[in-house]
Amino acid sequence: MQQLPAHKVYEVQxxxxxxxxxxxxxxxxxxxxxxxxxxxxKIADDDVRIRILFTGLCxxxxxxxxxxxxxxxxxxxxxGHEVVGSVEKVGTxxxxxxxxxxxxxxxxxxxxxxCEQCKKGDNQLCSQNIGLYDDNNFGGYSTHIQVAERMxxxxxxxxxxxxxxxxxxxxxxxxxxxxxxxxxxxxxxxxGIGGLGHLAVQYAAKLGMTVTAFTTSKxxxxxxxxxxxxxxxxxxxxxxxxTEQGKYDIxxxxxxxxxxxxxxxHQRLTAPTGTYIxxxxxxxxxxxxxxxxxIILNQIRVAGSLIGSYxxxxxxxxxxxxxxxxxxxxxxxFEEFPKAFxxxxxxxxxxxxxxxxxxxxxxxxLWK
Ligand SMILES: [Zn+2]
Ligand SMILES: [Zn+2]
Numbered sequence: 001m002q003q004l005p006a007h008k009v010y011e012v013q014x015x016x017x018x019x020x021x022x023x024x025x026x027x028x029x030x031x032x033x034x035x036x037x038x039x040x041x042k043i044a045d046d047d048v049r050i051r052i053l054f055t056g057l058c059x060x061x062x063x064x065x066x067x068x069x070x071x072x073x074x075x076x077x078x079x080g081h082e083v084v085g086s087v088e089k090v091g092t093x094x095x096x097x098x099x100x101x102x103x104x105x106x107x108x109x110x111x112x113x114x115c116e117q118c119k120k121g122d123n124q125l126c127s128q129n130i131g132l133y134d135d136n137n138f139g140g141y142s143t144h145i146q147v148a149e150r151m152x153x154x155x156x157x158x159x160x161x162x163x164x165x166x167x168x169x170x171x172x173x174x175x176x177x178x179x180x181x182x183x184x185x186x187x188x189x190x191x192g193i194g195g196l197g198h199l200a201v202q203y204a205a206k207l208g209m210t211v212t213a214f215t216t217s218k219x220x221x222x223x224x225x226x227x228x229x230x231x232x233x234x235x236x237x238x239x240x241x242x243t244e245q246g247k248y249d250i251x252x253x254x255x256x257x258x259x260x261x262x263x264x265x266h267q268r269l270t271a272p273t274g275t276y277i278x279x280x281x282x283x284x285x286x287x288x289x290x291x292x293x294x295i296i297l298n299q300i301r302v303a304g305s306l307i308g309s310y311x312x313x314x315x316x317x318x319x320x321x322x323x324x325x326x327x328x329x330x331x332x333x334f335e336e337f338p339k340a341f342x343x344x345x346x347x348x349x350x351x352x353x354x355x356x357x358x359x360x361x362x363x364x365x366l367w368k
Contacts, residue, residue, distance in 0.1 A: 010138065013037040016364060023142035024337040025076035029067035032338035033141060036076055045093035046149045050103055051367055053358035055140040056082030056166035056329075057344045059195070060107075080140025081107035081132045084155060084165040085358070088367070094149045102155035105140065105147050106168040106313055107132050113150065124307050141337060143361035153314055156321045163326035166195070166352040167316065169307065170327065173279055174200035174252060175316040176308030181250055181275040181301075184208030189248040189269045191235050192255035193217060193224055195351045196279060199327055200252050201227045206323040209250070214241075214269075241265040246298070249274045256282035264291040272298040279305055327352045334360030 013019040019037035026033050043049055061079035063069045083105040087097050097103060110130035111123040118126050132139045139145065153168070155161070167175075174196050182188070188209040190200045197213070204211045205228025213229040221232050234240045238261060245268045253266050253276070268291060270276040276295075282288055295302060308316060320326065328351045332340040340353040361367055 010038045011041050013039050016366065019366070020368070021138075021142055021144035021366060022361075022364075023076075023078040023138050024341075025078040025138070025141070026065040027075050029065070029073075029075075033065075033078075033341060036078065038138065040144075040146060043089060043091050043146065044148070045091040047091040047146050048087055048094055048097050048103065048149050048152050049089040049144060049146045050083065050085040050105065050152070051088045051358065051361065052083055052085040052140060052143055052145060053161050053356075054084045054165045055080050055142075055355050055357050056169065057141075057340055057349075057353040057355070058082055058107075058166070058169050059344065060169075061139075061141075061341070062345045078138040078141050079132065080142065081105065082165045082168045082170070083140040083145055084159075084161045084168075085145070088144065091149075096149055097152060097154075102159070102161070104153040104155050104165070104168050104317065105145060105151065106153070106172065107307060108151055110148060111150060111310070121309055121311060124309050141355075143334075143357055143366045151310075153310075153317060156318045159317065159321040160326055162331065162354070162356070163329055164317075164320065165354055166327045166329065167199070167320050167325075168313070170195050170352060171199050171203075171320060171325070172308035172313045172316045173305065174254070175203045175319065176312040177277045177279065177303060177305035178203050178207060178209075178250065178252060179312065179315075180305075181277070181303065182207050182209060183249070186210075186249035187212070187247060187271070189214055189244070189251040190229070191251065191253040191266055191269075192280060193220070194254065195327070195349075196254040198224070198227055198351050199325065200254060201229050202325045203319075204228070204250075204252075206319075206325055212244070212248070214244075214266075235266075236262055238262065238265065241269070244269055246271050250277065251275070252277045253280055255280045256286070256288075258282075258286070260289055263289065264294070267291045267300070267302075268294050270298070270300050273300070274298075275301045275303055277303045277305060329354045331356055
């Protein structure tokens with residue numbers, strides 16, 4: 001078993017008065033997250049301690065904290081991996097960041113920088129990869145987070161901190177694969193206009209592609225067109241999906257619809273020699289079926305994608321700041337964490353939930 005980085009060391013406190021930080025933590029797989037004050041017992045040489053300004057809530061936080069992913073999860077569990085903040089303290093060996101720098105973190109907590117994937121620049125696939133959910137380090141549902149320097153991102157000038165934190169997970173999940181396979185004159189189908197899809201529409205349009213949004217929300221036509229879609233089409237109507245077959249150079253599917261015929265018709269939207277990207281994850285027991293005949297006879301490239309590499313993530317932050325690409329968010333106060341989580345867990349949020357952490361942390365003496 002590989003030794004985890006040292007930044008995870010903390011000690012629980014009775015109250016926020018003696019604490020360095022306050023998290024919202026789950027004490028078991030049921031119930032809501034509760035305030036959880038803690039003190040850092042050390043800062044490793046390569047650690048950056050971050051004051052969290054804004055933190056995004058992601059559906060994988062539910063899957064983790066409810067114990068639906070990892071049967072070995074231990075509690076308390078503090079999820080959260082969409083963080084924008086500023087540097088409060090650095091370890092003695094930190095060279096890239098200094099106190100006061102605006103920074104961000106994503107779901108990845110460690111990369112080795114020496115394995116084959118890291119050497120190729122695909123460090124999100126690092127063989128020693130540690131994700132937030134692989135260790136019990138406190139995540140972004142907190143006033144602070146301590147992360148190894150190599151996994152800290154620089155927030156560019158002009159970035160909208162209040163809106164931008166979900167880009168660290170949802171944004172790069174769609175930006176990275178679109179960027180890998182696009183050409184500016186391409187036609188692009190975005191399937192599902194939710195948390196991921198409404199960002200994919202914006203990135204695809206800003207990259208110069210002509211975008212069609214496949215959705216069941218015809219009533220949101222104005223809003224979706226404002227994001228950059230030229231057309232809307234049904235994501236589930238079998239007849240209309242048939243008429244769209246083979247029209248799109250890139251298809252990015254943020255959904256997984258269990259109806260096999262619908263799922264195959266999503267794949268068939270891809271034009272001959274085009275690229276079909278699946279980012280919507282089916283439940284783990286699903287028998288994911290590719291339309292092999294269509295894929296072979298039309299030389300379709302099928303691609304999966306996992307967040308993005310360090311460089312892709314940094315590039316995405318800069319692209320978003322320059323092109324004004326941000327999610328539509330509902331914003332909550334720090335004390336409203338349980339409410340925000342509940343809305344996100346029930347799928348009621350439009351489109352992502354963000355908590356304003358910095359305001360509460362500063363007012364409560366946690367910026368030391
Ligand atoms: Zn996420
Ligand atoms: Zn590696």
